[in-house]
Structure formats: C-alpha cells, structure tokens
Amino acid sequence: xxxxxxxxxxxxxxxxxxxxxxxxxxxxxxxxxxxxxxxxxxxxxxxxxxxxxxxxxxxxxxxxxxxxxxxxxxxxxxxxxxxxxxxxxxxxxxxxxxxxxxxxxxxxxxxxxxxxxxxxxxxxxxxxxxxxxxxxxxxxxxxxxxxxxxxxxxxxxxxxxxxxxxxxxxxxxxxxxxxxxxxxxxxxxxxxxxxxxxxxxxxxxxxxxxxxxxxxxxxxxxxxxxxxxxx
Numbered sequence: 001x002x003x004x005x006x007x008x009x010x011x012x013x014x015x016x017x018x019x020x021x022x023x024x025x026x027x028x029x030x031x032x033x034x035x036x037x038x039x040x041x042x043x044x045x046x047x048x049x050x051x052x053x054x055x056x057x058x059x060x061x062x063x064x065x066x067x068x069x070x071x072x073x074x075x076x077x078x079x080x081x082x083x084x085x086x087x088x089x090x091x092x093x094x095x096x097x098x099x100x101x102x103x104x105x106x107x108x109x110x111x112x113x114x115x116x117x118x119x120x121x122x123x124x125x126x127x128x129x130x131x132x133x134x135x136x137x138x139x140x141x142x143x144x145x146x147x148x149x150x151x152x153x154x155x156x157x158x159x160x161x162x163x164x165x166x167x168x169x170x171x172x173x174x175x176x177x178x179x180x181x182x183x184x185x186x187x188x189x190x191x192x193x194x195x196x197x198x199x200x201x202x203x204x205x206x207x208x209x210x211x212x213x214x215x216x217x218x219x220x221x222x223x224x225x226x227x228x229x230x231x
Contacts, residue, residue: 002022002024002143002223003020003021003022003122003141003143003144003146004020004021004023004142004144005018005019005020005141005144005146005189006018006019006040006043007146007189008039008040008065009036010033010034010035010036010037010039010081011034011036011065011089012035012062012063012097013034013061013062013096013192014192015031015032015034015035015191015192015195016060016061016189016191016192017031017032017033017034017035017037017040017066018030018031018032018060018144018148018189019031019043019044019049020122020124020141020144020148021047021049021122022046022120022121022122022143023039024052024121025119025120025121026047026049026069026119027049027050027052027119027120027122027169028049028050028051028052028076028122028211029051029053029054029055029122029124030051030053030054030055030070031054031055031056031057031065031066031118031139031152032055032056032057032063032064032148033054033060033063033067033070034063034064034065034068035065036067036069037066038067039091041070041102046083048052049076050120051073051074051075051121052075053076053077053078053117053119053123053124053198053217054067054070054074054075054076054077054078055077055078055079055124055137055139056077056079056080056083056087056105056107057136057137057138057139057148057149057150057151057152057191058080058082058083058086058132058133058135058136058137058150058151059079059084059085059086059087059090059133059135060086060093060133060151060163061090061091061093061094061097061102062094063150063151063191064087064105065085065091065094065102066106067105068102068103068105074224076108076109077105077106077107077108077109078109078110078111078117079107079109079110079135080108080110080112080128080134080135080136080137081111081112081134081135082134082135083109083133083134083135083136083165084107084110084135085165086133086134086164087104087105087107088104089164091104091198099205103229106205110183111126111128111135111137111146113225114126114127114128117208118125118148121144122141123141123142123143124139124140124141125138125139125140125141125181126138126139127139127140127143127174127177127178127181127182128174129149129150129152129171129174129177129178130167130170130171130174131152131158131161131166131167131168131169131171131172131173131174132150132151132152132158132160132161132163132166132171133151133163133166134167134170136150136151136152136159136166136174137150137151138152138174138178139151140181140182140186141193144187144189145183145185146180146186146187146188146189147178147186147187147188147189147198148189149178149189149190149191149195150190150191151190151191152171152174152175152178153175153187153188153190153194153201153208154190154191154192154193155190155193155194155200155201155205155207156196156201156204157197157198157205157207158171158175158204158205158207158208159171160185166171168169169220171208172211172214173211175207175208175211175212176211176212176217176227177216178198178218179198179212179217179218181209182198183198184197184198184202184220185197185198185199186198187203191206199220202219202220208220219223
C-alpha cells in the first residue's frame with residue numbers, strides 16, 4: 001500500500017509542510033508544521049484521516065511555529081532531543097522576524113539517533129542527519145519511495161551551517177549517511193523548494209558530489225560522466 005505526500009507551503013519562509021497518509025488505512029503523519037496548518041487539517045477532516053504523529057525535521061521556527069495551532073488532536077509530537085534548545089532559541093527569532101509573539105511548541109517524544117517508527121500502518125525510518133542543526137533528521141517513507149530531508153538536502157544545494165549548532169563537517173557526513181542508507185531513485189522532498197531525487201543530486205549538486213568524493217564514493221556510470229571534475 002503506497003503512501004501519498006501532498007505538500008502545503010506555509011509560514012513566512014515558505015516552508016514545505018507534508019501530510020503523509022495511507023489512503024487505505026487512513027493513517028497519517030504531519031511533518032514540519034511551520035505555519036498555518038488549516039489546509040492540512042481540512043484534508044484530515046475531508047479524508048477522515050487518523051493523525052498518528054506530528055514530526056519536526058528540526059527545531060527552527062519555520063518548521064515548528066504552527067504546532068501550537070493544531071489544537072487538541074491527540075497526536076504525539078516528535079523532535080530529535082538534540083534540537084530542544086534550538087526550538088527555544090528559534091522561537092525568539094520568529095518574534096524578531098515577524099513582529100509577532102509565538103507560543104513555544106512542546107514535544108511529547110524526543111528522538112535519539114536512528115529509529116524506525118510504526119505509526120499505525122505507516123513505516124517511518126528516522127535518520128539522524130545533523131549539520132544544519134544538531135538534531136536535524138530525515139524521514140524515509142519506504143511505501144512512498146520518499147525521503148523528507150528538512151533543511152539537510154535541497155535540490156541543487158544543502159542546508160546552511162552558519163547558525164547556532166551548525167556544522168559543515170557533520171552535514172557532509174549526514175549526506176554520506178543518506179546515500180549509504182537510502183535507494184538512489186528515492187524522491188527527495190525538502191523543507192523548502194522543489195522535489196528532486198538522490199540520483200539527480202549526484203549530477204546536479206556540487207555539495208553532494210564533494211561530500212561523497214571525500215569518502216571515496218563510487219559514482220554510478222550514468223552520474224560520473226556529467227559530474228564536475230575536480231581541479
């Protein structure tokens with residue numbers, strides 16, 4: 001049974017919020033509620049979906065600010081434990097950025113390392129992918145052939161590492177982990193901007209190329225002919 005992933009662009013930084021759901025069992029997960037969740041909530045009601053979890057890929061305000069607006073839905077809220085402090089810090093940035101006071105989101109489950117979650121009938125493989133923040137995670141959904149990367153990996157680029165808790169070295173290692181653990185033809189759904197695939201990023205993303213070359217990655221023939229050559 002394949003999962004669907006409608007995308008909703010929300011919040012002041014045009015964050016991609018995703019509703020992952022199984023159309024047969026109607027189990028669902030909401031990812032990166034960075035702004036007004038009303039459109040996703042309308043989908044939940046219209047399709048009679050059961051919300052099993054709300055997951056943040058990391059603690060920056062543009063990925064969590066809408067969580068307090070979800071109301072009493074009863075779904076557990078997940079974040080990696082290493083980003084609890086980032087949530088507190090970043091909530092202050094939201095007020096400075098927008099002039100509005102935001103309620104600091106609270107989480108029920110603090111993740112640690114890599115873990116496989118069973119959320120009703122949905123399987124979600126959580127990969128700890130620090131670098132953009134210490135607790136950044138990527139979510140692999142096998143039934144959808146999809147990887148939700150938050151601000152770790154984008155089409156053509158990667159997340160910034162100059163904010164508190166960022167690490168260029170950790171981000172490079174996270175890119176290598178993704179390519180070790182996730183099939184190349186997986187569709188990447190990032191926290192901002194368009195979707196891509198891991199295979200495409202071998203050809204189109206110099207940050208991915210550099211991180212993998214440094215680890216001696218053997219590029220597939222279809223990718224190696226179109227990659228930049230090192231000087």
